[in-house]
Amino acid sequence: MMQSWLSISPTSPFSIANIPFGIVSTCEDATPRPAVAIGDFALDLSAFAAGGGFSQLPSIQEHLSVFSRTTLNDFAALGRPVHKEARSYLQKVLQEDTPYPSILKSNVSLRESALVRLESVQSHLPLQIGDYTDFYAGLNHAYNVGVLFRGPDNALQPNYKHLPVGYHGRASSVIVSGTPVRRPRGQVLQTHVAGSTGPIFGPTKKLDIELELAAFVCTGNTLGDPISIDKAEEHIFGLVLMNDWSARDIQAWEYVPLGPFNSKNFATTISPWVVLLDALEPFRAENLWPGETGAQESLLPYLQQQRLDSVYDIDLEVEFRTAGLDEPTVITRTSARNLLYSFPQMLAHHSVTGCNMNTGDLLGSGTISGDAPGKLGSFLEQTKNGKEPVKLPNGVERFFLQDGDEIVIRGVAGEKGGHVGFGDCRGVILPAHGK
Amino acid sequence: MMQSWLSISPTSPFSIANIPFGIVSTCEDATPRPAVAIGDFALDLSAFAAGGGFSQLPSIQEHLSVFSRTTLNDFAALGRPVHKEARSYLQKVLQEDTPYPSILKSNVSLRESALVRLESVQSHLPLQIGDYTDFYAGLNHAYNVGVLFRGPDNALQPNYKHLPVGYHGRASSVIVSGTPVRRPRGQVLQTHVAGSTGPIFGPTKKLDIELELAAFVCTGNTLGDPISIDKAEEHIFGLVLMNDWSARDIQAWEYVPLGPFNSKNFATTISPWVVLLDALEPFRAENLWPGETGAQESLLPYLQQQRLDSVYDIDLEVEFRTAGLDEPTVITRTSARNLLYSFPQMLAHHSVTGCNMNTGDLLGSGTISGDAPGKLGSFLEQTKNGKEPVKLPNGVERFFLQDGDEIVIRGVAGEKGGHVGFGDCRGVILPAHGK
Numbered sequence: 001m002m003q004s005w006l007s008i009s010p011t012s013p014f015s016i017a018n019i020p021f022g023i024v025s026t027c028e029d030a031t032p033r034p035a036v037a038i039g040d041f042a043l044d045l046s047a048f049a050a051g052g053g054f055s056q057l058p059s060i061q062e063h064l065s066v067f068s069r070t071t072l073n074d075f076a077a078l079g080r081p082v083h084k085e086a087r088s089y090l091q092k093v094l095q096e097d098t099p100y101p102s103i104l105k106s107n108v109s110l111r112e113s114a115l116v117r118l119e120s121v122q123s124h125l126p127l128q129i130g131d132y133t134d135f136y137a138g139l140n141h142a143y144n145v146g147v148l149f150r151g152p153d154n155a156l157q158p159n160y161k162h163l164p165v166g167y168h169g170r171a172s173s174v175i176v177s178g179t180p181v182r183r184p185r186g187q188v189l190q191t192h193v194a195g196s197t198g199p200i201f202g203p204t205k206k207l208d209i210e211l212e213l214a215a216f217v218c219t220g221n222t223l224g225d226p227i228s229i230d231k232a233e234e235h236i237f238g239l240v241l242m243n244d245w246s247a248r249d250i251q252a253w254e255y256v257p258l259g260p261f262n263s264k265n266f267a268t269t270i271s272p273w274v275v276l277l278d279a280l281e282p283f284r285a286e287n288l289w290p291g292e293t294g295a296q297e298s299l300l301p302y303l304q305q306q307r308l309d310s311v312y313d314i315d316l317e318v319e320f321r322t323a324g325l326d327e328p329t330v331i332t333r334t335s336a337r338n339l340l341y342s343f344p345q346m347l348a349h350h351s352v353t354g355c356n357m358n359t360g361d362l363l364g365s366g367t368i369s370g371d372a373p374g375k376l377g378s379f380l381e382q383t384k385n386g387k388e389p390v391k392l393p394n395g396v397e398r399f400f401l402q403d404g405d406e407i408v409i410r411g412v413a414g415e416k417g418g419h420v421g422f423g424d425c426r427g428v429i430l431p432a433h434g435k
Numbered sequence: 436m437m438q439s440w441l442s443i444s445p446t447s448p449f450s451i452a453n454i455p456f457g458i459v460s461t462c463e464d465a466t467p468r469p470a471v472a473i474g475d476f477a478l479d480l481s482a483f484a485a486g487g488g489f490s491q492l493p494s495i496q497e498h499l500s501v502f503s504r505t506t507l508n509d510f511a512a513l514g515r516p517v518h519k520e521a522r523s524y525l526q527k528v529l530q531e532d533t534p535y536p537s538i539l540k541s542n543v544s545l546r547e548s549a550l551v552r553l554e555s556v557q558s559h560l561p562l563q564i565g566d567y568t569d570f571y572a573g574l575n576h577a578y579n580v581g582v583l584f585r586g587p588d589n590a591l592q593p594n595y596k597h598l599p600v601g602y603h604g605r606a607s608s609v610i611v612s613g614t615p616v617r618r619p620r621g622q623v624l625q626t627h628v629a630g631s632t633g634p635i636f637g638p639t640k641k642l643d644i645e646l647e648l649a650a651f652v653c654t655g656n657t658l659g660d661p662i663s664i665d666k667a668e669e670h671i672f673g674l675v676l677m678n679d680w681s682a683r684d685i686q687a688w689e690y691v692p693l694g695p696f697n698s699k700n701f702a703t704t705i706s707p708w709v710v711l712l713d714a715l716e717p718f719r720a721e722n723l724w725p726g727e728t729g730a731q732e733s734l735l736p737y738l739q740q741q742r743l744d745s746v747y748d749i750d751l752e753v754e755f756r757t758a759g760l761d762e763p764t765v766i767t768r769t770s771a772r773n774l775l776y777s778f779p780q781m782l783a784h785h786s787v788t789g790c791n792m793n794t795g796d797l798l799g800s801g802t803i804s805g806d807a808p809g810k811l812g813s814f815l816e817q818t819k820n821g822k823e824p825v826k827l828p829n830g831v832e833r834f835f836l837q838d839g840d841e842i843v844i845r846g847v848a849g850e851k852g853g854h855v856g857f858g859d860c861r862g863v864i865l866p867a868h869g870k
């Protein structure tokens with residue numbers, strides 16, 4: 001296992017095996033700028049580049065300006081071979097027996113200007129998002145929700161095992177971890193009020209989470225020319241964690257016939273550090289589907305993958321915090337393997353009509369749930385749509401989220417000392433306006 | 436009626452009463468830049484501003500740089516009072532008895548540099564679109580489609596008369612009039628093939644149009660803070676025509692349970708000139724709903740409008756062209772009054788959760804149909820989903836669009852000589868790839 005000359009806790013999600021990219025600012029310099037996370041530090045790539053940090057990587061010289069942008073879009077647009085070189089070079093700079101000690105290890109002034117403690121940086125959205133699409137590839141989630149609303153015999157819709165179902169989401173309200181979430185108000189059909197016929201207006205009473213992974217697109221395609229399944233991975237910059245906050249009562253009333261809209265458009269939180277696919281390469285795994293005999297062949301050719309191990313073995317957890325609890329409580333533990341379709345399949349399907357993808361587009365996986373209680377990625381599933389409470393310590397119970405509740409999603413692959421993790425995807429619920 | 440010193444045909448959509456804003460380039464200068472359309476000309480606002488054209492409008496001086504941008508976003512972001520002043524000033528410069536003859540009327544060199552014939556300009560998307568949302572506010576269309584799929588008793592869903600149903604669309608594939616549209620391929624359930632169980636893959640056989648209006652947002656709102664119905668109009672820059680191309684066979688298979696996705700994401704065409712709401716002010720009209728007793732009161736307060744005349748009396752037509760026809764044939768004539776909800780209502784609903792709107796966001800109205808044959812905004816309705824052909828001259832028939840077919844949507848308000856029109860919203864169908 002690779003070691004760094006920086007002291008890194010073995011439980012850090014940001015081991016030298018990771019090197020995830022993000023955008024940070026500090027009190028001293030409010031301009032957002034690219035960085036990588038390493039142990040307890042952000043390595044400010046703007047300061048690093050300005051201080052000659054990339055001088056031993058000739059291929060990046062003509063692109064150094066990407067490290068003084070306020071988003072990672074220009075870096076992402078350089079393509080995966082460049083990301084791979086940059087990550088691998090930064091690992092060499094940071095490793096114990098670095099071939100380039102003078103770059104950073106023994107360069108006190110550059111260490112002082114470029115290494116900033118994570119607790120003193122402010123994270124920003126890592127890329128400017130053009131379009132955001134959310135899929136529904138979490139098989140167990142789709143099944144569980146289908147059972148709740150249509151019963152076990154019709155749980156999955158007829159199209160579900162033929163294509164990655166997805167919908168266009170709201171890009172403007174994708175926010176970075178730590179941004180508070182205002183409880184939305186909207187129309188809800190109050191079915192159990194005597195004599196009530198129409199909808200009422202008010203704060204959602206069924207504010208929920210959705211535990212998801214999401215992929216950023218690095219390079220796109222021209223309108224009219226699909227991305228083939230075999231090339232799709234080359235178009236993916238990396239992954240983040242995502243919490244697709246959802247107002248279930250608003251959703252139930254509005255979604256016919258064009259899908260979820262106001263129930264989802266008020267906030268979607270992502271974790272701040274983009275973990276490159278190269279960093280996740282050792283954790284490839286088969287998704288839920290290819291293991292079944294003939295499953296891959298039952299897909300139309302444009303969705304058939306050369307490699308069946310195209311999802312990732314990432315441990316996911318959802319932590320719940322609230323004033324009435326003495327300490328944070330994990331309410332869900334599951335794995336990112338619980339997907340019926342991989343991101344390359346989603347990308348191939350999305351673009352098969354010729355739909356053009358752009359640098360910075362974001363694709364959500366859909367809610368990821370395991371196949372048992374304790375592994376479910378939404379309160380909708382955990383409480384059977386508000387019928388059975390989640391029981392927490394101190395007698396605290398929840399059907400859905402209350403004001404002041406805080407959710408932290410975490411994800412990590414690999415062994416202690418070599419963790420490839422995402423950092424927190426966090427949000428606290430603020431009370432609705434006008435109460 | 437106001438006259439211009441420029442010779443303008445009385446049938447031009449771009450009378451001096453209009454002054455719509457767009458983005459153009461020319462062979463001589465490929466850089467896209469702002470312009471207004473007037474008669475047969477584009478007035479290049481970049482050249483106009485550089486040549487002192489705005490010298491008699493003090494309030495715009497600090498903002499002149501917006502006219503050298505490649506999109507109208509920065510101009511739009513200045514807000515409606517500035518748009519109103521700029522339009523009114525340009526009308527004064529262009530009117531027969533202009534108070535400022537030296538600005539343009541008698542300024543031969545500025546006329547030569549700034550007035551470009553429309554046939555020699557290339558139009559571009561007028562604004563960079565952040566998010567694109569498509570509503571479903573065309574009551575007759577929603578009813579007609581409901582009858583086709585659920586019968587007359589359940590034609591409208593229970594929510595339809597309580598909220599403007601909408602969904603997030605694909606912003607990246609919104610294209611400007613004249614851009615060809617590649618027939619998309621996708622999954623279709625082939626129900627009438629003996630022994631067939633699963634979907635097949637291929638070019639859509641039900642390529643359709645949707646006749647729509649769309650509104651551009653000029654100024655947005657902060658995440659968490661809704662736009663109230665009474666302020667909503669101030670957030671709308673202006674309107675364009677829109678053709679929401681749709682693949683009905685792909686849509687029928689994919690849309691459960693999250694709405695249309697690949698069936699809509701391959702292309703959406705808009706007309707190039709943004710007609711400001713100020714120019715449409717004389718054509719305000721009541722929408723389909725407020726005329727019914729108590730209808731306005733039956734809406735929840737956040738959707739109740741102070742003014743009931745908040746849609747526009749714009750005549751719309753759809754023209755069809757194909758090689759087998761001697762001349763273009765109008766297949767639909769209807770009015771933009773056929774909306775159940777106005778754009779201010781759509782904006783108030785969209786943001787009531789706190790969803791943040793940004794400059795350049797685009798809101799589609801939904802398909803606009805009248806209440807009788809000859810007034811229908813889609814082939815789906817005209818052919819009863821492919822059962823009865825549209826009969827055209829020369830024995831030409833269409834159920835849906837064939838390769839090489841061309842659609843031109845036009846819209847105009849006002850009398851001859853004072854037309855406030857949009858110019859063409861045009862697209863021709865290219866054959867699918869891989870045939």
Ligand SMILES: [Ca+2]
Pocket residue numbers: 134135210212244364366367
């Ligand atoms: Ca979701």
Ligand SMILES: [Ca+2]
Pocket residue numbers: 569570645647679799801802
């Ligand atoms: Ca539409």
Ligand SMILES: [Mg+2]
Pocket residue numbers: 169243244245264265266267268
């Ligand atoms: Mg969301």
Ligand SMILES: [Mg+2]
Pocket residue numbers: 604678679680699700701702703
């Ligand atoms: Mg479209």
Ligand code: NI
Pocket residue numbers: 494497498
């Ligand atoms: Ni000003």
